[in-house]
Amino acid sequence: MKRSLRRKIEAACNQTWNPRRDNPRGQVTVVVSFPENSFRDAPQWCPGPGFEATAGAGGEYAWLRDNPDGTSTAVVAGVGPKERPAADGGPWTEPEVWTATAPTDCTFMASGALWDKPHRITWLLDEPEAVIHREPYAGHPAAAMHDYWEAFAQRWGFVPGRMDRGRYPFADHRRFVVLHAEPGWDNLPNEVELLKAAVLLARTFGGTPRVYGYDPQRRTTRDPIGTADTDPTLGSIVSRLSLTSR
Numbered sequence: 001m002k003r004s005l006r007r008k009i010e011a012a013c014n015q016t017w018n019p020r021r022d023n024p025r026g027q028v029t030v031v032v033s034f035p036e037n038s039f040r041d042a043p044q045w046c047p048g049p050g051f052e053a054t055a056g057a058g059g060e061y062a063w064l065r066d067n068p069d070g071t072s073t074a075v076v077a078g079v080g081p082k083e084r085p086a087a088d089g090g091p092w093t094e095p096e097v098w099t100a101t102a103p104t105d106c107t108f109m110a111s112g113a114l115w116d117k118p119h120r121i122t123w124l125l126d127e128p129e130a131v132i133h134r135e136p137y138a139g140h141p142a143a144a145m146h147d148y149w150e151a152f153a154q155r156w157g158f159v160p161g162r163m164d165r166g167r168y169p170f171a172d173h174r175r176f177v178v179l180h181a182e183p184g185w186d187n188l189p190n191e192v193e194l195l196k197a198a199v200l201l202a203r204t205f206g207g208t209p210r211v212y213g214y215d216p217q218r219r220t221t222r223d224p225i226g227t228a229d230t231d232p233t234l235g236s237i238v239s240r241l242s243l244t245s246r
């Protein structure tokens with residue numbers, strides 16, 4: 001696998017590499033997708049049937065379900081203290097788990113915040129039709145998931161994402177990591193470090209690596225994930241696992 005992957009990475013770099021240009025390009029991305037059983041030790045929890053994971057490390061800390069009556073139910077774990085009373089009516093000092101049902105077209109449910117800013121669920125306190133249940137985060141099953149993935153990130157330098165909604169053309173509903181390298185820059189991970197990281201993760205977790213070169217028209221690599229070129233994941237992995245080549 002290593003020899004084949006090296007050839008593919010080098011070929012992808014060489015498609016646009018030109019060290020005589022101010023912007024030498026040569027960027028290359030490897031997406032490593034993992035079978036579901038790669039992380040079988042990870043704690044699992046879901047609010048119930050019909051819920052879709054929307055945000056969080058690996059996608060487990062916010063969920064959404066559309067109901068047949070024109071409402072939606074959102075669950076967000078780890079909502080930090082705000083300038084509001086806590087669930088018990090006293091000062092809010094500890095994170096909570098919120099379960100809220102409100103009209104699907106209300107500001108919060110329609111805003112897309114559950115995918116990137118789920119803590120905004122507190123907006124529903126100002127929604128007259130919202131029904132909100134709050135409980136302590138400490139001791140909740142979602143807290144165990146957070147602890148697991150936090151420790152995983154400390155060990156490996158990344159937390160695998162999760163493919164959802166048929167968004168990607170391969171390995172639907174599997175976990176993945178995106179590794180982006182920019183050859184020719186001393187302060188950015190290069191193609192050698194990319195190969196080391198991709199091979200190690202694929203062998204350790206049974207992953208499948210796919211290589212994508214730079215597209216001058218799109219001004220980014222052709223990977224279907226669409227991660228920005230400045231994504232620090234590969235650098236974090238290289239640093240955490242001492243994979244530097246210089």
